[in-house]
Amino acid sequence: MVYCNTCKTDTDASSECEMVKYPQILALLLNRIEIDYNTMSYVKSDCGVNVPLTIQTKKKGYSLYGMVNHMGSLSGGHYTATILSDEDQAWYEFNDNRVSKVEPFAKGSTYYSRSAYLLVYRGE
Template sequence: MISSRKRNLEEVNTEETKKLREDAVIQQKKFHGLKNQGATCYLNSIMQVFFMTPEIHDRLDPESQKIDQELRNIFERLKKGTCGTEKITKTLEIHNVSQQRDAADCLDLILCKVSPRVSELFEGQLTYTTKCSKGHVINEETNPFWTLPLSLRDNPDEIYSMEGGFEKIFQTKSYSGDNMVYCGECEKKTEATSKCEMVKFPHILILLLKRFGFDYYTMSDFKSNCCVAVPSEMTTNGKKYKVYGIVNHMGSLRGGHYTATVLFREDHTWYDCDDCNVTKAEEQLFAKTKTYK
């Protein structure tokens, strides 16, 4: 009885020691930021999300003459301390680092320049099909995408549902009356339906909340500040996606600031990345509910 109890205590102590060591490693983990060259917060935010995406690290081509080498260098330097982005802005041909730029445009620029093995992580394909009322295919085309834009305009609810906006992309649209479509086989305008289907699912799905737009009534640009409900995960055709990174824009249309909120998968903790400052997020996303507003 005594030896058995002693052994059990030793096993408990071993487990407790192991857990304390693991907790200590997590507590000692310190993430580093990126220096802002003037107004390059849009680039810094994207870089931090990329840094927290292990799949990208595994696909960077060490022999590539493209942007892969610069990404690899930034990732290695970020593991040791705060670093700059002068070389990558030069590679991206961003000459005026004090000019306000859009993070989504910068993301497209990066994906155009990285090696195909990296960009294909984000690539999906959508097929658009239009059929007349008799089932004749009027038009069918398949297009690749890196991001799926979600329009915040004409939202009837006080809070915009990102999941609802995503599902809206794949809803069937009908054409009738003045909006009828010409069918070559019917040789006349006819009622028709169009449908969008995702035929290739990206490994990493990027959804773009289109807060920026142009109002044709006032002939001016605008930014939508409506509240958005972001689910912790979404499922489409059996494919499940979990949110692990968000790029945020604060401020007005003419002047603002980008930050990133990213999940570190090893300790399941969210971190706020604001240029040089990277801190544990005060509000841990989805900790209490499965929806973050």
């Protein structure tokens, strides 16, 4: 809800934007910060999201090839990255000094995550 200066009341609102230039690399930052109205403080949201492995815009298609994950709270936590290798088309998780191969995501589906924070797509 937002306050409308014309009708002097709170009203439902929506916002949209249109992509006019289609980049080769599309980075999407997920908003994982919300306000807790009981404590009037900001908290990190760990709600699950379905991450699409492909995105189709009006003029260009994109495929997921990188994801940054965050586990923890606003005051601290741990980051990892999951990246698709150009060399062998396998997914790898980077976690501090460990790199490990992870199960591939099923093509054409979505990946469910409670920790995805930044999604990186490559234009096709």
